Amino acid sequence: MKTKSLRKDKVQVITLGCSKNLVDSENLITQLRGNDYEVSHESENSDANVVIINTCGFIDVAKQESIDAILDHAELKKSGMIDKLYVTGCLSQRYKDDLENEIPEVDAFFGTMELPALLARMDADYQHELLGERQITTLPHYAYLKISEGCNRTCSFCAIPLMRGQHISKPIESLVSEAKNLARRGVRELLLIAQELTYYGLDLYKKRELPQLLHALADVEGIDWIRLHYAYPSKFPLDILDVMAERPEICNYLDIPLQHISDPVLERMRRQITRSETEALLEAIRNKVPGIALRTTFLVGHPGETEADFEALLDFVRQQQFERVGVFQYSHEEATRAYDFEDDVPAEVKADRARRLMEVQQDISQAKNEAKIGQVFKTLFDRKEGAYFIGRTEADSPEVDNEVLVPAKGNYVRLGDFAQVRITGAEAFDLYGELAF
Numbered sequence: 238m239k240t241k242s243l244r245k246d247k248v249q250v251i252t253l254g255c256s257k258n259l260v261d262s263e264n265l266i267t268q269l270r271g272n273d274y275e276v277s278h279e280s281e282n283s284d285a286n287v288v289i290i291n292t293c294g295f296i297d298v299a300k301q302e303s304i305d306a307i308l309d310h311a312e313l314k315k316s317g318m319i320d321k322l323y324v325t326g327c328l329s330q331r332y333k334d335d336l337e338n339e340i341p342e343v344d345a346f347f348g349t350m351e352l353p354a355l356l357a358r359m360d361a362d363y364q365h366e367l368l369g370e371r372q373i374t375t376l377p378h379y380a381y382l383k384i385s386e387g388c389n390r391t392c393s394f395c396a397i398p399l400m401r402g403q404h405i406s407k408p409i410e411s412l413v414s415e416a417k418n419l420a421r422r423g424v425r426e427l428l429l430i431a432q433e434l435t436y437y438g439l440d441l442y443k444k445r446e447l448p449q450l451l452h453a454l455a456d457v458e459g460i461d462w463i464r465l466h467y468a469y470p471s472k473f474p475l476d477i478l479d480v481m482a483e484r485p486e487i488c489n490y491l492d493i494p495l496q497h498i499s500d501p502v503l504e505r506m507r508r509q510i511t512r513s514e515t516e517a518l519l520e521a522i523r524n525k526v527p528g529i530a531l532r533t534t535f536l537v538g539h540p541g542e543t544e545a546d547f548e549a550l551l552d553f554v555r556q557q558q559f560e561r562v563g564v565f566q567y568s569h570e571e572a573t574r575a576y577d578f579e580d581d582v583p584a585e586v587k588a589d590r591a592r593r594l595m596e597v598q599q600d601i602s603q604a605k606n607e608a609k610i611g612q613v614f615k616t617l618f619d620r621k622e623g624a625y626f627i628g629r630t631e632a633d634s635p636e637v638d639n640e641v642l643v644p645a646k647g648n649y650v651r652l653g654d655f656a657q658v659r660i661t662g663a664e665a666f667d668l669y670g671e672l673a674f
Contacts, residue, residue: 246320248276249285250358251310252374253303254293256430256466258326259374260383261292265325265352267372272361278374287321288313289355292328294400296568300622303328309629311342323347325355325398349401350386355424369415376619378653379418379426379635384412384450388432390469392496393507393575394539394567397432400556404433406441413453420459423653426617427463428634434468435477448480457488461615461655464634466492475519478525488631494534498553499546504541507574519557530632532561535594538587539567540578547590554597560605561638563596564591592615599665606663607640613673616641616658618650626650630668641668648672 248269252262261463264276264601269276277283288310292303305324313319330348331335337346347355353363373380387402388395416427431437438446454463463486465477470493481487497503498512510518523529535550554562566587569580618628619635625642628650633639642648648671650656662669 244360246274246287247283248274248287248289249280249283250276250278250289250291251306252291253306254291254295254299254327256381256428257383257432258291258293259432260381261326261349261352263371263374265289265291265355266362266374267367267370268352269358269359269361269365270372271364272359273355274359274361286319287323287359288319288626289323289325290666292324292326294327294331296565296570298568300328307336307340307343314342319453323355323358325349325351327397330400331396340457341556369411369418371415373419373422373424375635378617379428380424381653382412382416382419382427382454383407383430383448384434384437385431389436390433390509391507392576393505393578394536394570394573396570396573397623400417401432401647404440406437406439406446408441409446409453412450413457416437416454416457416460422459425459425461425653428466429463430466432467433672434465435472435474436469443617445474445510446507447474448476451477451480451484452486455480455484460486462486462488462631464488464490464492466634468493470495470515470518472527473522475521478479478522479528481526482633489529490532490632490634491522491529492532492634493514493522496534496536496537497542497546497550499542502542502546505541505575505578506536506539512549513516519603523663530560532558532563532634532638534563534565535557536565536567538568538582540575540581540627542567542582547593551594551597554594554601558601558605559598560632561600561604562595563637564594566591566611602639603663603665606668609660609668610663611660612643613657613659614670616670617655618652620652621645626652628656630658639666639668641670643670643672 250262254261266276290306293299310322314322323345324343325347329346333346336345345358356363385417387404388398389404500512616628619628620627628641657673658670659673660668660670
């Protein structure tokens with residue numbers, strides 16, 4: 238019989254899925270440490286006896302990864318390697334009843350908005366004074382800033398509203414306070430994230446207030462870069478671009494998931510935008526912010542997508558020459574509107590279309606990177622790896638975009654700091670350079 242109290246337990250938090258999940262885990266870790274728990278995050282050498290898995294339920298691959306992680310730790314519990322196993326996050330929100338029946342080794346399942354209940358289960362108090370004091374798990378010089386929760390859109394393929402609920406904006410003053418706390422701890426780059434960035438403020442202020450928020454965050458001393466992720470294209474508020482052009486702290490970078498370009502597919506996806514409207518929007522964005530780096534994602538294999546629809550998408554990508562592109566394969570998610578459609582694109586066709594699309598983008602990325610040879614870019618350095626210092630330009634977000642590799646021999650940079658780098662070589666998804674003194 239173990240005699241130690243729960244208060245002395247060591248906790249390991251494991252995060253699966255997107256950056257929004259990571260912020261949730263960081264808030265959980267902050268609360269637990271505020272209650273005197275010793276907490277690690279995805280430590281390979283953890284001796285924790287309590288494990289909390291923050292799951293993803295977005296698409297089949299992500300769901301399977303979460304289930305595998307739960308099952309692996311359920312085995313550790315059965316063998317006595319850990320004492321307690323808790324599961325939270327999107328998968329738990331959506332399939333709690335099924336998971337409770339199928340994996341009884343888990344001590345409790347919690348949804349996406351049940352942090353206080355999880356803390357209570359661990360005999361920990363939810364401390365409101367810790368709001369805005371989030372302890373980050375990223376590199377110390379950048380952090381994600383989640384400006385809202387949930388989504389009011391009705392895209393046919395997306396289960397996020399089922400797991401995250403309706404859109405709820407965080408007040409500007411609380412986000413500025415959080416940004417100031419992060420800046421005091423050495424954060425220099427903020428990555429703004431939300432399920433739908435451009436919807437910000439409609440619930441709180443009865444109008445879109447992302448421009449006002451951007452001005453307020455750009456005023457925070459110590460923040461050099463502010464990067465925008467996940468902007469919905471329909472009814473895109475162009476005044477965001479005025480702030481981007483006016484304030485040097487706002488990166489000339491926009492993550493705007495388009496999902497598709499064929500009008501029949503866009504209609505089935507319920508994207509509330511047409512091809513012609515999309516093309517007009519992209520032209521307006523590039524006119525307002527010349528040289529902007531546009532990142533987008535596409536979804537291939539949606540029910541009803543024909544080869545002609547996909548060829549239209551390939552042609553569109555060739556025409557638009559996006560700086561960054563990501564590709565997902567359609568996942569048939571129950572309770573979504575698309576679930577009523579027949580999942581009529583075979584898995585092998587989805588995979589082939591994703592491959593073909595990325596081959597087109599690879600050629601585009603190669604040409605764009607080669608055009609940068611000889612130019613000088615402000616670069617933020619993240620880490621040293623092997624023989625290289627590795628950084629990013631204004632056009633690159635952590636984890637998903639290009640990196641700049643500068644030989645460590647003969648060069649010195651301070652990690653978490655900026656330097657001017659002259660590009661000397663290029664690959665499709667990486668740049669090579671030297672310090673430009």
